[in-house]
Amino acid sequence: MRIAVIGAGLGGLYASSLLAQKGHDVTVFEKNAVTGGRLYGFTQDGFAFDAGPTLLLMPDVLRHAFERLGQRLEDHVALESIDPVYDVYFSPGEKLSLSSDVQKTKSDLSRVDPRDAARYGDYLAESKKHYDAALDFFLQRNVHRLSDFLSVKAAQAFFAVGLSGSYSDHVARFFKNPRIRAALSFQSIYVGGSPAKIPAAYSLIQYVEATQGVWTVKGGLYQIAVALKKIADKKGVRIQTNQTVSEIVVEDGKAKGVRLADGSFFESDVVLCNADLPFAYAHLLSKGQSPVQKRTLDPSCSAFMMYFGVKRKLPLKHHAFLLPEDFAKGMQDLFDAKRLPSDPGIYLCCASKTFPEMAPDGCDGLYVLVPVPNLQAGIDWNQAAPAFRKTVLGKINAWLGLDLEDSDFAFQKIVTPQDWKDRFGLEWGSTFGLSPTLTQSAFFRPQNRDPRIKNLYFVGASTHPGSGIPIVLFSADNVVHRIQSDFP
Ligand SMILES: Cc1cc2nc3c(=O)[nH]c(=O)nc-3n(C[C@H](O)[C@H](O)[C@H](O)COP(=O)(O)OP(=O)(O)OC[C@H]3O[C@@H](n4cnc5c(N)ncnc54)[C@H](O)[C@@H]3O)c2cc1C
Known part of the structure; x- marks a missing residue:
């Protein structure tokens, strides 16, 4: 099958390689001169910088992604764990160190508030439930039908995953001290949301930081994107940089290919859009084709x-x-x-x-x-x-x-x-894509297959399951699985 991919961000690069590996003829159009999207970096005057992501969570997800491509992660990038994972400052000179050693974190928390520190183990146990349920119910799977939302199992998942209350209420159930509450809530900003408005499910971030650690990559996290580009080239993916897609061409309710900024048309059997979904709805699909109006997206x-x-x-x-x-x-x-x-x-x-x-x-x-x-x-x-x-x-x-x-x-x-x-091309400059509010999380986030246009798929931070390196890798795995099952 001939597949046109719009964008060579993390989601586009990884999904393209998986698709090429399955024998498809894949061409990627990337508007910028460099690939990697938000996962990019730069060097200047002897300094090397990550420009976007700097904290790598759930490193096994990255490892498995490379394995799926028949590669060993360690042959491409060197991971290093950082501990204490970070210092959190409350005021000049006053700080708390969070660690991937739970006992160390507990003892530092007890300097701030011994009663709250005693609750830390229970808090992590509850957050683990969110993590396990999220992995089982939505991170690693596609939502196929309306009935998926309505089943008893989905209702159980709704509560198990922690979709029924806010992140800040969840933290407040365990901790009284405002400083500790703040130190264990601000992580909601990793996914661009307010702790008061996003579901408790995101406390899984805390769980993975505390138990799997926070990792970095020698030379910068953007080396992951550099490695994925090399692998994509080897797999035969054709990546065209400095090529902006101006339109997803749709005829008779089917995606037929993409129009480029120079007016040329590239015909394909499937279009996979890695450009951020709100941008695609607003600018790449003509009015009436977008399943949701842009103004309803948060x-x-x-x-x-x-x-x-x-x-x-x-x-x-x-x-x-x-x-x-x-x-x-x-x-x-x-x-x-x-x-x-x-x-x-x-x-x-x-x-x-x-x-x-x-x-x-x-x-x-x-x-x-x-x-x-x-x-x-x-x-x-x-x-x-x-x-x-x-x-x-x-x-x-x-x-x-x-x-x-x-x-x-x-x-x-x-x-x-x-x-x-x-x-x-991030609408409203929203760096983390769609906000992870309840109505835009888990089952409710825009899905990776367009509901109205056949042969049009999405991958990346604003689609199911969400933003962040490991989550976008899940998104790519899920969409490739979906395309394979739609075109056996
Ligand atoms: C400042 C910052 C810090 C972050 N920190 C972390 C962190 O510490 N840890 C973490 O896990 N995550 C972090 N993230 C989130 C993470 O970077 C993203 O979730 C992930 O990189 C998104 O990948 P993507 O493939 O969805 O999209 P993108 O990276 O946005 O890729 C989409 C690609 O499509 C291209 N494109 C768009 N429109 C067109 C068009 N019309 N034609 C052709 N190409 C087009 C874009 O140029 C881009 O290359 C951070 C993000 C930012 C911005």
Whole structure:
């Protein structure tokens, strides 16, 4: 079968190789010059940076993905676990270290609140139930029919997976101390959602961090995408970069191929869309063909990024999170009022601490991610970026005593929500795709086969099962399985 794939992000690259391995004739069209999508990185002046993902969870999922392609992960990338997984700062100098050694985390939690620390084991046991149920019921499988939603088994799954309450209520059931609640809730932002609005199911993130650890990759996580591109080439996938798809061509209710920006038409039996689903609905399908109107979709938050090549060594660990002092207000600013917070939450990654070769001698690379409202907030980033940069840098300096100023930087780069939109076609600049709210999670997230257009499939963060490296790999496995069973 001839298959046209739109986009060479993680989902597109992995699914293409699987499809080529099954004997299909696969061509991928990628709008950018480089493949990997959001899983990308760059080098400058002797510094190497991840630009997107920096925390690898569930490493076995990645390992299995390479195995499915007949490869050994270790022949392509070197994984390293980081422990303590990260430091969480509540105020200047006041922090908690979370570890993949449960006893170590418990003892650090007990410094903050011994009664809450005693509940940590129970909390993880409950989160494990969410993890196990999610693996069984939706992460690794397709939802086929309406009856799948209505069966007794699905109803049981609904509760077992933790879809019936919010993440923050779930955390509050176990812990009273506001600091501990905040330290165990902010992980909802990994998938771009507010802890008050996304289902408790996402506490599985905590479970995997605490029991499987947080991993990184020598040279940067984007080496995963570099390796997948090499494998795709070997499998005979034709990847055309600098090729923007402008339309999914549909005739008589069937996808017939793709139209490229230069007007040419590429005919195919199947179209697999890795471009983010809200973008595809809004721009690649003509009006009336999209199953859901764009306005009914709820996008995740965005990210304001700064990458600094620092000409000295920094007193930092690999990962650190600086929470808003008033965590609840910080979340309200971000997700409800949709305004730039005066006290932003900040994530820092200093990968050259683990891999010194990622920066010149005597230097460190500093990656700064600040969750910010998506473009629905109407913020003009050309105007807002310089002042917001100052606020963020001011907080980093004040809380960590770094004294960073312009003369410390060999270079600096800023990426705003507008850049995410322009570079990767992410509607509203929402870096994590569709928000993981209840109505956009698990069985309710847009599925990987279009409900109205035959032969059109989706893979990637805004489709079932969701965002993040391991989850997008599941998405690719699921869609390939679906295509194989639709075209035996
Ligand atoms: C700042 C940031 C930090 C993150 N941190 C983590 C983390 O620490 N851990 C983790 O697991 N996950 C993290 N994620 C999430 C993770 O990066 C994504 O879930 C994953 O990479 C998405 O892959 P994808 O294949 O769905 O989409 P994408 O990477 O968006 O790929 C889609 C591809 O389609 C291309 N495309 C779009 N439109 C067209 C068109 N019209 N024609 C041709 N090509 C087109 C795009 O250029 C892109 O290459 C992070 C994301 C961001 C942005």
